[in-house]
Amino acid sequence: PYRFASDYEEFVEAVGQIGTPCVVKPVMSSSGHGQSVVRSSEEIDLAWENSQKGGRAGAGRVIVEGFVDFDYEITLLTVRHCGGTSFLEPIGHYQQDGDYRESWQPQPMNPAVRAQAEEIARRITEALGGWGLFGVELFVRGDRVIFSEVSPRPHDTGMVTMISQDLSEFALHVRAVLGLPIPNIAFHGPSASRAVVVEGDTNRMEFANLENVLSEPDTQIRIFGKPEIEGHRRMAVLLARAESVEQAREKTARAYAKLQVNVFDRETQPK
Numbered sequence: 001p002y003r004f005a006s007d008y009e010e011f012v013e014a015v016g017q018i019g020t021p022c023v024v025k026p027v028m029s030s031s032g033h034g035q036s037v038v039r040s041s042e043e044i045d046l047a048w049e050n051s052q053k054g055g056r057a058g059a060g061r062v063i064v065e066g067f068v069d070f071d072y073e074i075t076l077l078t079v080r081h082c083g084g085t086s087f088l089e090p091i092g093h094y095q096q097d098g099d100y101r102e103s104w105q106p107q108p109m110n111p112a113v114r115a116q117a118e119e120i121a122r123r124i125t126e127a128l129g130g131w132g133l134f135g136v137e138l139f140v141r142g143d144r145v146i147f148s149e150v151s152p153r154p155h156d157t158g159m160v161t162m163i164s165q166d167l168s169e170f171a172l173h174v175r176a177v178l179g180l181p182i183p184n185i186a187f188h189g190p191s192a193s194r195a196v197v198v199e200g201d202t203n204r205m206e207f208a209n210l211e212n213v214l215s216e217p218d219t220q221i222r223i224f225g226k227p228e229i230e231g232h233r234r235m236a237v238l239l240a241r242a243e244s245v246e247q248a249r250e251k252t253a254r255a256y257a258k259l260q261v262n263v264f265d266r267e268t269q270p271k
Contacts, residue, residue, distance in 0.1 A: 001017075001018055001065070001066040002018070002063055002064065002065045002066065003017055003018060003063070003064050004027070004061060004062070004063055004064075005061065005062050005063075005064060006060075006061050008048055011024075011044075011048050011062060011064065012044060014064040015038060015044055015064055018064050018065070018066050019066070020038055020039055020040060020041070020067075021037055021038060021039045021067040022037070022038050022064050022065060022066055022067055023035065023036075023037055023038075023064070023065045023066075023067055024036050024037075024038060024047045024048070024050075024051050024062055024063075024064055024065075025051070025062060025063050025065070025149075026051050026052075026060065026061070026062055027060070027061045027062065027063055033099075034050055034051045034052075034053065035050075035051075036050050036051070037067065048062075068139050068141065068146055068148075069141065070139035070140060070141045070146070071140055071141050071142065072092060072107070072139075072140050073092075073093065073137060073138065073139050073140065073148065074090045074091060074092055074093070074107050074109070074117065074137070074138050074140065075090070075091040075093060075103070075135050075136065075137050075138075075155055075157040075158060076088070076090055076091075076117050076118065076121045076136045076137075076138060077091065077133060077134070077135055077136075077155065077158050077161070077169055077172075078121045078122070078125050078133070078134045078136050079132070079133050079134075079172050079173075079176050079182060080125055080126075080130065080131050080132060080134070080176060081131055081172075081175065081176040081179075081180075081181070081182045082131070082176075082179050082180070082181060083181055083182060083183070085122055085125065085126075086172075086182060086185060087118050087121065088105075088158075088161065088165070088169075088172075088185060088187075089105050089106035089107075089164070089187055090105070090106055090107040090109055090114060090117065091103050091104065091105045091106075091107060091157050091158060091160060092104050092105075092106075092107030092245075093157040099195075099197075099234075100156045100157050100195060101194070101195050101197070102192065102193065102194050102195070102249065102252070103156075103157035103158070103159070103160045103192070103193045104160065104190070104191065104192040104193075104245045104248060104249055105160045105161070105164045105187075105190070105191050105192075105245075106187075106190070106245070107245075108245075109140070110143065112143065113140060113143055113145060116143075116144075116145045117138050117140075117145045120136070120138065120145055120147055121134070121136040121138070124136060124147065124150055125150070128150070128152060130152070131176045131177055131179065132152065132153070132173050132176045132177050133153065133154055133155075133158075133169055133172050133173040133176060134150055134151065134152055134153075135150065135151040135153070135154070135155025135157070135158060136150050137149050137150070137151075137155075153173065154169040154170050154173050155169065156195075156234075157193075159193050159222070159237050159239070160191050160192060160193040160239065162193075162220070162222065162237075162239055163188070163191050163193075163218070163220055163239040163240065163241050164187060164188055164189070164190075164191035164241065165185055165186060165187055165188060166185070166186040166188065167182070167185055167186075172185070188241060189241055189242075189243070190241065190242055190243065190244050190245045190247070190248050191239065191240065191241045191242075191245075191248050192239070192240050192242075192245065192248035192249040192251070192252045193237050193238065193239050193240075193252065194237065194238045194249075194252035194253065194255070194256050195234050195236075195237055196221075196234065196235055196236035196237065196238065196256070196259065196261065197232055197233070197234050197235070198229055198232065198233060198235045198261050198263065199229070199231065199232040199263075200229050200263045201229065201230055201231070201266060202228065202229055202263050202264060202265065202266045203227055203228035203229075203266055203267055204263075204264040204265070204266065204267050205229070205235070205261060205262060205263045205264065206261075206262045206264075207221075207223055207236065207259065207260070207261055208259075208260040208261075208262055209258055209259060209260045210259075212258045213238070213255045213258045213259050214255070215258075216240070216251055216254070216255070218240060218241040218242065218251075219238070219239070219240045219251060219252075219255055220238070220239040220240075221236055221237070221238050221239070221255070221259075222236060222237050222239065223235070223236045224236055224237075228266075229263075235261070238252045238255045238256055238259070239252070240252045240255065
């Protein structure tokens with residue numbers, strides 16, 4: 001169940017209709033910013049304040065959703081291109097505070113459940129229209145698939161495709177938008193990604209000990225080059241490929257443990 005709300009009064013009414021626990025999201029958000037779970041009436045005001053400060057489009061409309069007790073969630077990257085619609089191997093992921101921390105590919109799924117997920121993703125992306133890559137997020141509970149949200153662009157959890165496939169999600173997006181054919185997508189094997197989240201208030205940092213971070217085969221780091229941090233921010237991603245998803249996740253965990261991120265005092269600019 002869900003309700004939209006355009007102001008505080010509608011929001012309180014929506015929470016009353018949906019009941020608690022419920023999830024509050026700005027209608028346009030990124031990386032979990034502005035999202036929260038309301039578990040009691042005491043948390044209503046804080047959730048509203050969070051939604052108005054954290055949304056990508058600033059203060060505005062929100063959606064209140066019933067809380068889904070799911071077994072696991074996936075991102076099904078779906079590519080609409082000149083040759084039709086293609087689905088990538090399903091991506092499992094772990095989130096913290098609504099923000100992705102790890103993803104892996106493929107997420108094991110029952111064939112019938114996977115077929116259901118692909119059908120839902122097809123219906124949603126066909127209704128939206130256009131060519132490109134869509135990140136369709138889905139909850140799986142038993143043999144039931146429930147739609148969560150969609151991003152009409154490459155997805156953060158899909159960064160694992162930079163090591164798992166011959167064409168990453170970014171390459172696929174470009175090909176699709178340009179009207180170029182995508183005759184096949186070669187999957188190289190079980191892979192994992194781990195986000196590097198840095199906290200602080202700075203515009204000066206360095207990544208160190210990379211010679212040890214990258215010492216294992218089929219391991220990569222991508223540093224985003226973002227200029228500054230205010231609070232916490234995803235600044236890089238570690239990637240690994242292995243014989244199994246479990247081994248790939250363990251490899252990114254070892255690389256993460258070796259990584260050193262040195263944060264320095266903010267450099268002030270002269271007036």
